[in-house]
Every structure is written in structure tokens, then in C-alpha cells.
Amino acid sequence: MATYLLRRGLISIISLIAISMVVFSITALAPGDPLGELAVNPGYTAEARQAMRDKYGLDDPLHQRYWKWASGYVVGDWDKSLTTKSSVRDYVLGRVPVTLAIVGSSFLLGVLIAVPIGVISAIKQYSLFDQFATTFAFIGFSIPTFFSGLLLIALFGIKLDWLPFVFDSTETGFLPNLRQSIMPITVLGLAGAAQLTRFVRASMLETINQDYVRTARAKGLREQTVVILHAMRNALIPVVTIIALQIPEIFGGAVITEQIFRVPGIGQALIRGITDRDLPVVMAITFGVAVLVVVFNVIADVLYAVLDPRIKYS
Numbered sequence: 001m002a003t004y005l006l007r008r009g010l011i012s013i014i015s016l017i018a019i020s021m022v023v024f025s026i027t028a029l030a031p032g033d034p035l036g037e038l039a040v041n042p043g044y045t046a047e048a049r050q051a052m053r054d055k056y057g058l059d060d061p062l063h064q065r066y067w068k069w070a071s072g073y074v075v076g077d078w079d080k081s082l083t084t085k086s087s088v089r090d091y092v093l094g095r096v097p098v099t100l101a102i103v104g105s106s107f108l109l110g111v112l113i114a115v116p117i118g119v120i121s122a123i124k125q126y127s128l129f130d131q132f133a134t135t136f137a138f139i140g141f142s143i144p145t146f147f148s149g150l151l152l153i154a155l156f157g158i159k160l161d162w163l164p165f166v167f168d169s170t171e172t173g174f175l176p177n178l179r180q181s182i183m184p185i186t187v188l189g190l191a192g193a194a195q196l197t198r199f200v201r202a203s204m205l206e207t208i209n210q211d212y213v214r215t216a217r218a219k220g221l222r223e224q225t226v227v228i229l230h231a232m233r234n235a236l237i238p239v240v241t242i243i244a245l246q247i248p249e250i251f252g253g254a255v256i257t258e259q260i261f262r263v264p265g266i267g268q269a270l271i272r273g274i275t276d277r278d279l280p281v282v283m284a285i286t287f288g289v290a291v292l293v294v295v296f297n298v299i300a301d302v303l304y305a306v307l308d309p310r311i312k313y314s
Helices: 003-027 038-039 046-057 060-076 088-093 096-122 127-140 145-159 174-208 211-218 221-250 254-260 267-273 279-307
Strands: none
Touching: 003 060, 003 279, 038 127, 046 279, 060 254, 060 279, 088 145, 088 211, 088 267, 096 127, 096 174, 096 221, 096 254, 096 267, 127 174, 145 174, 174 254, 254 267, 267 279
16 A cells, blocks of 8 residues: 555656646636736836736746746745735635635535435336436536526525625625525535436446345345345445546635625636636636645545455555
């Protein structure tokens, strides 16, 4: 295991360096000027605009800009935002709690819905419940979140006027924040549940037909014991790895949903950074998510070996 982790660690470092180079190059070479607004601002002279470009190193060669960003990122200096002029680290990390609260809650909701529905659907295959669950999974997986979000806004936010559809970051108190979080959490939670339900059902169907499950039934064990202790325990092994791989999405934020409900999270910051060509913000978020994806890929592999003793890494 130690040799495997060392090898994966080296591969992960090389992958992250390659990812950072590609993303930085694409973002830096994209058309447009991040300080273009200053050209139409009469308060900035040509000398002042050039001083700003020199300050941020926008005219430096690409490899020098990349090295400056990479060396600073490693030590926690994420530079300053080209638009807000504030520390990128404070700007991005300040949005993490909101993203964790919304996307994290929806992720947990999706898991709590998907696991029992997927298990029951597999046990009662071809029943009315199974048909309903399968239909729910396909509809939820097919409908994009921006469409379901707009439907909820039109119904509960405008027509019934039950819930606020614009997130207010200045709101205080548990209940007001809960009310304004219900719709984005519901949109993301149901979408995640629909996707995960299919995996749980498929894994459970494969497991309940195994010989050891039939043997457990032949021994006279109760059906509940057979399902929970023998079938479900083994069926959820691949599901756990899938869940581990989806965790980085929590930190990346739900870009579209945060835009629809005006949630001041990481996803919204990424969109603003892209539209404003704010390279430090875009790199801080995209590379941060890339690091989490690589790390949780390794964690998922280790979890799989821990949960399934048949798998050995040597």
C-alpha cells in the first residue's frame, strides 16, 4: 500500500502541474483585456493604465507569469483580484462557507434520498415503486438544474410567494437563511439523488443475485438481516467510492444554480472571474478544485481497498 500511495502521489503531482499549465495558458491567452474598463475611464491616464499593467505583470512573458503565480500559490499567496483589488485568498475562502452550506446540504440530501430508494427499488424490482423510482431517476437526471430552478422560482417564489428566490447574504438568523436556501438545496439535492439512485439500484441488483445472499436466505435469516448486513453492505462499496469522487463538487460549487438564485458562493465567483478575465480568481478556484479532485481520487481508491478485502494494492 505504501508503494502504491507513493506512486500515486508522484503521478498526482505531475498531473496537477500539467493541469495548472494548461488552465493558466488558456485563461491568460483568452481574448480581451482584464483592465479594458480603465481605457474608457477618464479618471485613468495612459500612464496610470500602464502602471497597473506593470503592477500585475500583464505584459510579462507567459512563462514568467505562470512561475510567479505557481510559486505564490504554493505558499498561500494567491495574488490580488484584478477587479476587486482585494486578496484572492480572502475573496475565495470567504465564499466557502456559503457554498458548503448550500451545496453540502444538497449533497447530503441527495445521498439520504438515493440510498434507500435505490435499495428498495432493487429489492422490489419491476414493482410499482421500482417503476416510480426509475422514472424519477431518469427525469431528474435529464432535466438540467437551470430549468428545474426556474420552475421552482416561478411556482414557489413568484406565483405562491412562499420562498425568496434571491439569496441575501446579509440575512441573519437560522430560519430566514433556511427559507432562502430551500430552493437551491432542493434543486441540487434532487438532481444528485436522481444520478446516485441509478448507481445504488444497479449495484444492489447485482449483489442480491450473488450466491452468498442466497446462502444467507437458505440459512433462515430474516429478509431484513439479509438485505442490510449481507446485500446492502457489499452493494454500497462502489457507491461509497462514487460519493468520494463527488465530494470535490461541493467545494467547486454549483455554478449554474448559484447564478440562478444569486448565491454568493464559489461558483458565482468563478463565473464573474471568467467574464471579467480575472486570472488570479479563476486560477485559484479551478486549480483548487483540481487539487481536490486528484486527492479524492486517491482517497476513493484507498477506500475501495479498505472496504473490499479482495482488492490489494502492491
